[in-house]
Amino acid sequence: MWAALRSMVMRDLTLAVRRVADVLTTLFFFVIVVSLFPLGVGPEMETLRVIAPGVVWVAAILASMLALGRLFGNDYSDGTLEQILLAPQPLSLLVAAKVLAHWLVTGLPLVLMAPLLGLQFGLEGEALWTLWWTLLLGTPAISLIGAVGAALTLGLRGGSVLVSLLVLPLYIPVLIFGAGAVEAQVSGLGATAHLSLLGAIAVLALCFAPLAAAAALRISLD
Amino acid sequence: MSTTGINWFKYSSPATFYPLAGRMIPWFAGLAAVATVAGLYLGFFVAPPDYQQGDAYRIMFIHVPAAWMSMFIYVVMAGYAALGLIFNTRLSAMMASALAPTGALFTFLALWTGALWGKPMWGTWWVWDARLTSELILLFLYIGYMSLEAAIDDPRRASRASGLLAIVGVVNVPIIYYSVEWWNTLHQGASISFDKAPTMADSMLAALLVMTFACWMYAIAVVLARVRCIILERERHSEWVLEVLEEERR
Numbered sequence: 238m239w240a241a242l243r244s245m246v247m248r249d250l251t252l253a254v255r256r257v258a259d260v261l262t263t264l265f266f267f268v269i270v271v272s273l274f275p276l277g278v279g280p281e282m283e284t285l286r287v288i289a290p291g292v293v294w295v296a297a298i299l300a301s302m303l304a305l306g307r308l309f310g311n312d313y314s315d316g317t318l319e320q321i322l323l324a325p326q327p328l329s330l331l332v333a334a335k336v337l338a339h340w341l342v343t344g345l346p347l348v349l350m351a352p353l354l355g356l357q358f359g360l361e362g363e364a365l366w367t368l369w370w371t372l373l374l375g376t377p378a379i380s381l382i383g384a385v386g387a388a389l390t391l392g393l394r395g396g397s398v399l400v401s402l403l404v405l406p407l408y409i410p411v412l413i414f415g416a417g418a419v420e421a422q423v424s425g426l427g428a429t430a431h432l433s434l435l436g437a438i439a440v441l442a443l444c445f446a447p448l449a450a451a452a453a454l455r456i457s458l459d
Numbered sequence: 460m461s462t463t464g465i466n467w468f469k470y471s472s473p474a475t476f477y478p479l480a481g482r483m484i485p486w487f488a489g490l491a492a493v494a495t496v497a498g499l500y501l502g503f504f505v506a507p508p509d510y511q512q513g514d515a516y517r518i519m520f521i522h523v524p525a526a527w528m529s530m531f532i533y534v535v536m537a538g539y540a541a542l543g544l545i546f547n548t549r550l551s552a553m554m555a556s557a558l559a560p561t562g563a564l565f566t567f568l569a570l571w572t573g574a575l576w577g578k579p580m581w582g583t584w585w586v587w588d589a590r591l592t593s594e595l596i597l598l599f600l601y602i603g604y605m606s607l608e609a610a611i612d613d614p615r616r617a618s619r620a621s622g623l624l625a626i627v628g629v630v631n632v633p634i635i636y637y638s639v640e641w642w643n644t645l646h647q648g649a650s651i652s653f654d655k656a657p658t659m660a661d662s663m664l665a666a667l668l669v670m671t672f673a674c675w676m677y678a679i680a681v682v683l684a685r686v687r688c689i690i691l692e693r694e695r696h697s698e699w700v701l702e703v704l705e706e707e708r709r
Contacts, residue, residue, distance in 0.1 A: 389624060402599070402606055402607075406603060413641075417642060449627055456623060
């Protein structure tokens with residue numbers, strides 16, 4: 238079973254490495270969206286520092302949502318997904334492996350890039366670290382919840398727009414605790430409670446989202 | 460199955476439920492009309508003006524039932540969706556999709572009347588209060604459900620996919636509610652607090668309960684009427700629908 242999980246992750250990573258442009262698109266989308274905010278709001282560092290966590294988090298959510306179409310899309314169009322459904326291993330495990338690979342190529346780059354963007358918004362020291370930790374804990378949950386939406390909208394007309402309607406409301410708790418942690422850190426309350434809740438959401442999503450996404454895949458490929 | 464002589468599943472078939480729903484609709488619609496008139500009379504003429512809010516509070520008699528219904532219908536909808544997914548009963552899935560527009564309507568009503576109430580009371584149409592925000596998110600959930608169902612052409616796949624989404628949503632509703640509530644208390648001090656349960660005059664409470672009953676009856680009547688349309692649409696190739704249509708044409 239672990240062999241299946243590992244080979245699924247390695248396969249998806251290999252495919253992603255062969256198409257680096259896709260990975261970079263998501264990353265640059267993230268950077269561009271974040272860079273638009275100072276242009277829209279104005280360059281005052283005080284304002285920017287206040288909105289920084291929210292801006293980075295919303296941009297990260299939008300960027301990873303943009304990448305959701307690729308989670309199952311390519312495998313669906315070339316028929317691989319049907320073979321995966323027939324595999325003897327539990328489908329939810331294989332889905333979890335796919336989500337892990339997807340997070341490594343779309344979520345992790347955002348996490349690594351975020352401190353740099355935080356610096357541009359005048360975040361420093363502890364606040365910057367907190368932002369980094371919230372993204373590290375939160376983006377896996379985002380990918381996992383998104384997988385359910387991606388599986389439900391597989392092969393539909395306008396699926397990429399539809400998926401945003403489905404998953405964005407479900408992302409709200411992650412956004413609240415993610416951006417709230419940085420704010421709590423800055424205001425001196427400490428971010429531990431927020432980070433714990435974010436971790437709890439990630440663990441819950443890890444337990445249930447693969448099951449729901451597997452059920453959704455079976456419905457979509459019925 | 461029929462050892463007791465009662466067939467519990469008789470009305471889980473669209474063919475038998477369709478005429479039953481048709482017979483039930485006038486009753487529920489009639490009750491809804493009577494209760495609305497009675498509730499509005501109680502609310503506007505019997506209930507005393509509030510000592511703080513004057514007459515403006517009277518929008519509560521629409522606002523509060525609508526807010527209750529909006530949340531309750533989502534849970535009922537998810538329940539029907541779960542039944543449909545587990546037992547593969549067609550009628551449950553049809554009921555779930557018939558409930559969604561009514562639930563969305565009540566959510567919208569609750570938001571709209573809330574804004575109308577907020578303007579004279581708080582001096583603003585909208586505050587990012589925990590309840591308002593979660594009601595808004597509930598509206599988004601309804602819209603997501605309905606648009607997923609509308610996007611899929613195959614009705615079987617549509618009802619199964621949207622059913623799964625409803626279940627995922629109902630699991631998330633408490634998480635969203637508490638996160639929004641906590642977010643709100645962190646951000647702004649309780650400038651407006653609903654938590655101090657106001658003591659209500661008995662006639663106000665009576666009007667509120669009668670209006671809630673009216674909303675219930677309205678919701679049931681409308682959902683039954685809508686599910687009849689959905690039944691006809693989805694079963695249009697079956698024998699009994701043709702017979703029903705034949706009969707109604709005559």
